[in-house]
Amino acid sequence: MTDIxxxxxxxxxxxxxxxxxxxxxxxxxxxGQVIAEIETDKATMEVEAVDEGEVLExxxxxxxxxxxxxxxxxxxxxxxxxxxxxxxxESDKAQADAPKATAEGKTGDPExxxxxxxxxxxxxxxxxxxxxxxxVKTTVRDALRDAMAEEMRRDDRVFLIGEExxxxxxxxKVSRDLLQExxxxxxxxxxxxxxxxxxxxxxxxxxxxxxxxxxxxFNFAMQAIDHIINxxxxxxxxxxxxxxxxxxxxxxxxxxxxxxxxxxQDYSAWYAQVPGLKVVAPYDAADAKGLLKAAIRDPNPxxxxxxEMMYGLEFDVPDVEDYVLPIxxxxxxxxxxxxxxxxxxxxxxxxxxxxxKLAEEGIECEVVDLRTLRPLDTDxxxxxxxxxxxxxxxxxxxxxxxxxxxxxxxxxxxxxxYLDAPPLRVHQEDVPLPYAANLEVLSLPGVDKIVAAVKQVxx
Amino acid sequence: MAKAxxxxxxxxxxxxxxxxPTASKEDLLRFYRxxxxxxxxxxxxxxxxxxxxIGGFCHLYIGQExxxxxxxxxxxxxxxxxxxxxRDHGHMLAxxxxxxxxxxxxxxxxxxxxxxxxxxxHMFDVPTGFYGGHGIVGAQVALGTGLAFAGxxxxxxxxxxxxxxxxxxxxxxxxxxFNMAQLWKxxxxxxxxxxxxxxxxxxxxxxxxxxxxxxxxxxxxxGEQVDGMDVLAxxxxxxxxxxxxxxxxxxxxxxxxxxxxxxxxxxxxxKYRTKEExxxxxxxxxxxxxxxxLLSAANATEDELKAIDTEIKAIVAEAVQFxxxxxxxxxxxxxxxxxxxx
Numbered sequence: 001m002t003d004i005x006x007x008x009x010x011x012x013x014x015x016x017x018x019x020x021x022x023x024x025x026x027x028x029x030x031x032g033q034v035i036a037e038i039e040t041d042k043a044t045m046e047v048e049a050v051d052e053g054e055v056l057e058x059x060x061x062x063x064x065x066x067x068x069x070x071x072x073x074x075x076x077x078x079x080x081x082x083x084x085x086x087x088x089x090e091s092d093k094a095q096a097d098a099p100k101a102t103a104e105g106k107t108g109d110p111e112x113x114x115x116x117x118x119x120x121x122x123x124x125x126x127x128x129x130x131x132x133x134x135x136v137k138t139t140v141r142d143a144l145r146d147a148m149a150e151e152m153r154r155d156d157r158v159f160l161i162g163e164e165x166x167x168x169x170x171x172x173k174v175s176r177d178l179l180q181e182x183x184x185x186x187x188x189x190x191x192x193x194x195x196x197x198x199x200x201x202x203x204x205x206x207x208x209x210x211x212x213x214x215x216x217x218f219n220f221a222m223q224a225i226d227h228i229i230n231x232x233x234x235x236x237x238x239x240x241x242x243x244x245x246x247x248x249x250x251x252x253x254x255x256x257x258x259x260x261x262x263x264x265q266d267y268s269a270w271y272a273q274v275p276g277l278k279v280v281a282p283y284d285a286a287d288a289k290g291l292l293k294a295a296i297r298d299p300n301p302x303x304x305x306x307x308e309m310m311y312g313l314e315f316d317v318p319d320v321e322d323y324v325l326p327i328x329x330x331x332x333x334x335x336x337x338x339x340x341x342x343x344x345x346x347x348x349x350x351x352x353x354x355x356x357k358l359a360e361e362g363i364e365c366e367v368v369d370l371r372t373l374r375p376l377d378t379d380x381x382x383x384x385x386x387x388x389x390x391x392x393x394x395x396x397x398x399x400x401x402x403x404x405x406x407x408x409x410x411x412x413x414x415x416x417x418y419l420d421a422p423p424l425r426v427h428q429e430d431v432p433l434p435y436a437a438n439l440e441v442l443s444l445p446g447v448d449k450i451v452a453a454v455k456q457v458x459x
Numbered sequence: 460m461a462k463a464x465x466x467x468x469x470x471x472x473x474x475x476x477x478x479x480p481t482a483s484k485e486d487l488l489r490f491y492r493x494x495x496x497x498x499x500x501x502x503x504x505x506x507x508x509x510x511x512x513i514g515g516f517c518h519l520y521i522g523q524e525x526x527x528x529x530x531x532x533x534x535x536x537x538x539x540x541x542x543x544x545x546r547d548h549g550h551m552l553a554x555x556x557x558x559x560x561x562x563x564x565x566x567x568x569x570x571x572x573x574x575x576x577x578x579x580x581h582m583f584d585v586p587t588g589f590y591g592g593h594g595i596v597g598a599q600v601a602l603g604t605g606l607a608f609a610g611x612x613x614x615x616x617x618x619x620x621x622x623x624x625x626x627x628x629x630x631x632x633x634x635x636x637f638n639m640a641q642l643w644k645x646x647x648x649x650x651x652x653x654x655x656x657x658x659x660x661x662x663x664x665x666x667x668x669x670x671x672x673x674x675x676x677x678x679x680x681x682g683e684q685v686d687g688m689d690v691l692a693x694x695x696x697x698x699x700x701x702x703x704x705x706x707x708x709x710x711x712x713x714x715x716x717x718x719x720x721x722x723x724x725x726x727x728x729x730k731y732r733t734k735e736e737x738x739x740x741x742x743x744x745x746x747x748x749x750x751x752x753l754l755s756a757a758n759a760t761e762d763e764l765k766a767i768d769t770e771i772k773a774i775v776a777e778a779v780q781f782x783x784x785x786x787x788x789x790x791x792x793x794x795x796x797x798x799x800x801x
Contacts, residue, residue, distance in 0.1 A: 005509065005510060006509075007506070007508075007509025007510070008508070008509050008510070008511055008725075009509075009725060009726045010725060010726035013726075031499065031502055032498070032502060032521075043726050043727060043728040043729070044728060044729055044730075045722065045725075045726075045727070045729065046729075047509075048502065048505070050502045050503055050505070050506040069509075069511065070510060070511065159612070185612065190639065191635075191638055191639065191642070193635040193638065193639065195601065195631065195632045195635055196601050196604070196632050196635025196636050196638070196639055197635075197639065198601070199598060199600075199601020199602050199604070199605060199632060199635075199636070200601055200602075200604050200605040200608055200636070200639060201605060202601075202602055202605060203542075203590075203601065203602035203603060203604060203605020203606045203607075203608070203609070203619075204605040204606070204608050204609040204612070205605070206590055206602065206605070206606070207540060207590070207605065207606050207609035207610075208609065209609050209612060209613075226595055226598065227598065227601065227602075230594075230595050230598065231593070231595075231598055231602055235581075235583075235591070236796050236797070236798070236799060237576055237796045237797055238573055238576060238577040238581035238583075238591075238592075239573050239577060239581065239582075239583040239591070239796075240571075240572065240573035240574035240575075240576050240577065240796060241574075241795065241796040242572075242573070242583050242584070242585055243583045243585070243590065243591070244799055246799075275797050276797055276798065278798075299799035300798050300799050
């Protein structure tokens with residue numbers, strides 16, 4: 001015998017009306033045959049037989065209201081005992097299991113949820129650079145290019161794809177000479193089609209290639225964010241670890257100069273919120289090179305946030321064979337005892353300048369360059385604040401729900417008792433970035449705002 | 460299906476194979492086995508959903524079985540790539556995934572193909588070349604174009620089979636993908652399963668032009684409309700498109716006209732089409748009934764079909780049992796598979 005149970009039309013349905021029976025006792029039903037109609041306030045559904053056999057009994061008459069889900073509503077005799085899979089026992093088991101599964105699934109016991117497994121801590125360290133290493137003045141632009149070229153030479157699965165990356169040599173000349181060296185199979189100009197080529201890149205990554213997807217700016221990546229998050233970041237998890245997406249999404253992020261609100265947004269906080277992504281935002285040329293090489297080698301999707309205003313600036317880059325830096329490690333760029341300033345990307349430069357000015361007034365700032373936003377190097381930040389007891393975070397993006405908000409929360413969580421003043425956040429004003437020169441200056445954070453914030457927390 | 464008779468029109472003419480659909484009895488029995496497996500599997504999935512053992516969204520493939528089974532005949536397993544949207548159970552079974560793992564994923568158990576972390580819409584299987592299982596309508600088209608790109612990049616002759624529906628065919632990224640696929644002559648076979656309804660919106664109410672096989676015309680991608688209730692028609696049209704793609708001819712669009720018997724998902728008000736329309740298709744166009752006629756003409760016996768029915772019943776029963784007995788994922792799985800540890 002097999003009981004036919006009152007089915008649920010949706011996960012939230014608890015009861016419904018059995019509006020109509022299409023069968024009666026004595027009928028023989030076959031799999032797939034419509035046997036009844038069920039109605040709730042939301043929907044009507046036909047119930048189809050799954051098992052075959054003769055109807056022994058209708059247990060719930062048609063027109064019955066408030067029939068609870070999983071109530072037996074009819075009983076079948078198995079057509080042939082051998083093929084019908086132990087029907088009665090199975091139905092009973094299913095009934096017993098169903099509420100359990102639902103209850104556990106919905107409520108989820110917070111007590112039972114494991115704490116995020118703190119993966120055994122590997123000490124992340126920048127490589128040792130021998131004292132006599134030659135330092136080469138390099139622009140951020142060329143450091144990025146060198147990183148890509150070195151990785152493309154090293155691994156033929158690596159290719160660059162994006163708008164104007166090949167013949168035009170890069171909208172910001174970051175991919176200069178790559179087409180000449182690697183050819184148009186590996187340096188691929190796309191149509192203006194961000195959503196499409198981001199998805200294409202993720203598909204190629206799933207298939208085992210290692211794409212570098214260049215966005216002319218991250219402002220245009222908003223068209224493609226579905227693939228960055230839904231397709232790239234989540235698939236490893238959703239596939240139970242089977243499908244990887246080793247891909248780098250890179251390009252300039254944040255404000256340039258007088259390009260207006262749609263071309264001037266900082267997306268740091270957006271991407272840094274997403275599990276499955278790594279998010280890197282380097283400041284100088286050496287970090288740009290070492291971290292981009294690490295990003296290309298990383299088996300995970302990496303969002304690599306550059307800054308247009310930094311491309312032309314020169315910094316020392318160690319002339320070593322294979323300069324790779326660890327993702328997830330912040331860098332103390334200036335030591336100080338009075339206040340910690342955290343910053344990433346272009347804001348690091350402003351923080352260093354602010355520290356210089358403040359030093360003239362006797363305030364010693366420690367500048368922590370976050371470098372990676374996900375995973376964020378909480379230890380380095382907390383260690384610094386334990387020393388200085390004061391914190392100012394600086395970021396180019398909007399303040400609410402921002403990188404600074406996260407930094408402050410972690411410091412409060414891990415070093416509350418060390419704080420001598422409420423932490424402050426320096427960030428862009430809470431408006432779309434204006435075009436007018438004076439208003440743009442007023443809106444963006446810079447040296448003066450950092451100086452003011454530091455004075456406030458040290459007052 | 461009921462309204463538009465299937466056409467075999469082409470915007471341009473690919474190399475044609477002999478056009479009279481034929482198949483050996485052996486092939487027909489194999490198709491029967493695979494199509495019945497999908498149907499019985501989906502019926503049981505519907506039942507388990509009703510019992511609360513499957514949660515969330517569950518989109519059944521019943522009525523469309525001939526599509527996945529016909530297409531699969533052209534797939535070189537382990538070499539070609541397959542990708543689809545959220546109505547994916549049929550594609551996975553046709554691709555050769557283990558019904559036990561698929562059913563256990565539906566019940567969210569550790570024995571599921573994604574360890575219970577993906578669910579109905581998110582299953583993957585590298586050995587069979589199945590790349591998901593994607594829940595964002597149209598996303599699989601760009602991703603699948605990337606699978607084709609990777610094939611061309613490597614210089615193998617693999618093909619990407621990219622399934623999507625009439626609903627997805629109105630998404631912008633589909634056309635971004637078509638453009639790149641034709642521009643770069645990528646080996647992508649776009650299979651539009653036109654089951655006539657995007658959730659509850661009929662194709663006539665959603666699409667300015669309803670001849671979906673022509674949707675690649677402005678990019679120069681040829682297309683063909685195929686009767687998706689006839690497994691041999693699907694098999695042969697796919698074979699033609701795949702031959703062309705493997706030879707470097709680029710992408711092709713197959714508009715496969717089919718019909719889904721069940722609701723869009725499990726909670727479907729069924730107000731957007733009449734019961735008579737559904738019944739008419741079931742009565743006159745059912746892909747399994749059609750195949751049975753072919754089998755009868757090929758002198759397959761009742762006993763041969765019955766033996767397959769019995770075998771499938773046991774396979775599905777075993778899958779259901781596994782899906783109920785497999786434990787829920789261990790709580791320690793909550794934080795695994797977020798990142799690949801370098």
